[in-house]
Amino acid sequence: MKKIVAVIPARYESSRFPGKPLAVITGKTMIHRVYERVKCVECFEQVIVATDDDRIKDEVESFGGIAVMTGECTCGTERVFEAVKNIDADIIINVQGDEPLIKKEMIMDLVNAFSDESVYMATLKKRIELQREIEATNVVKVITDCNDDAIYFSRYTIPFNRENMKTTYYKHIGIYGYTKSFLEKYVSMPESFLERTEKLEQLRVLENGYKIRVKETQYESVGVDLPEHIKIVEEELANE
Template sequence: MKTLTVIPARYASTRFPGKPLVLIDGVSMIERVYRQVQKSKKSNAIIVATDDERILNHVKDFGGEAMLTNANHPSGTDRCFEVYDYLNADFDLLVNVQGDEPKLAPEAIDSLIDFMEQNPMPIGTLARKANEPSEYQNSNTVKVVFNKQQQALYFSRSPIPFYRDKASSEFYQHIGIYAFKKEVIEELRKLQPSKLEQNESLEQLRWLDNSFNIGVELTTYRSQGIDTPEDINKL
């Protein structure tokens, strides 16, 4: 599959304004993410989708590709769809990589693309089996439950599944990378934000709400997203 990878990078983050430009050991977060995506063996093109000229110019300064997009998109994926439409190129697959994962494993991207090539799912994402009590309770750690066919049933910031009869913190951590086959993009971009999406602040719930299957590929990659300034120290 010919694959376009888009990295949405919004400047006006509520919890961490200017997050894509924060320096981590002298290198900006968005450059670190971009460099990791460049190591992917299966991504054919990479572009940063941003709402801010500071990010646009910074990406161009370090030699990356970037595009200025509408500032009013309700989600990062909507920003990716704008880039896909603008390029109007013959890509079979659109991959959305979060702009706040500076230690993203390129192997994770390649495994998701492999998964989409081998399965009929219109949308795909990644999940990692985990058992950290603090992360199980952490609302910044998104959890996913899925069926035996590896189709997502629900994503939540709450601890899921709930263990009624035993003490356990085993769960599947959602890794925020998405892949979309070209035939489903036009349908998805017409959808309005749903109540579940707005309640949890999770864009993928819009697709489940509208009966689109999301395939879940398992990975051992551990997500280390940056949500707050304090997360830089943890990283």
């Protein structure tokens, strides 16, 4: 049996929403809600919050969670590595700390990608249903090849539909899985040009010639980027 560990990177500073992990959503902080969702997945040996701030660490420990302090990191994947570099694990699942509605089924879709022994990094995509999401630059799009490996991720609408053909677009769902050995390789690579240009850390992998398996999921989540997104999450929780 492979040892699978989940890590939730959660930093305090955010240009658009400072202190986001500690924002209260219907009586619980966002990091508490994310932790509870991830903890429901039975295959995880451990669930760890990786943070750079004592306030987040204290909050996680207050509800019985495990948190580790990390140093300066350029992206969430580097923070995940800092948390697990001394832990015995085969696969690391990275669930963003601003996904309070993440579903167990989505996480299992990602875990199941590693049933293919050739996979060393994986993520998720979902079919886009709304035209405004196709055009929105805050919704990252992904295109894949015939083996379900990523060709490219972009904030731009891809593919460009020159002839107005019937086209299906997919959004990237920003949770990742890696073998621990590949995670170590990732952090040894310098930040890449495309990664800096699009502000998408997964492009470091593609630009260095590695593959990312992209599994389609039928499930939706609502990430929190701005304070006004809290109300949307609370409405979704009420519907659940």
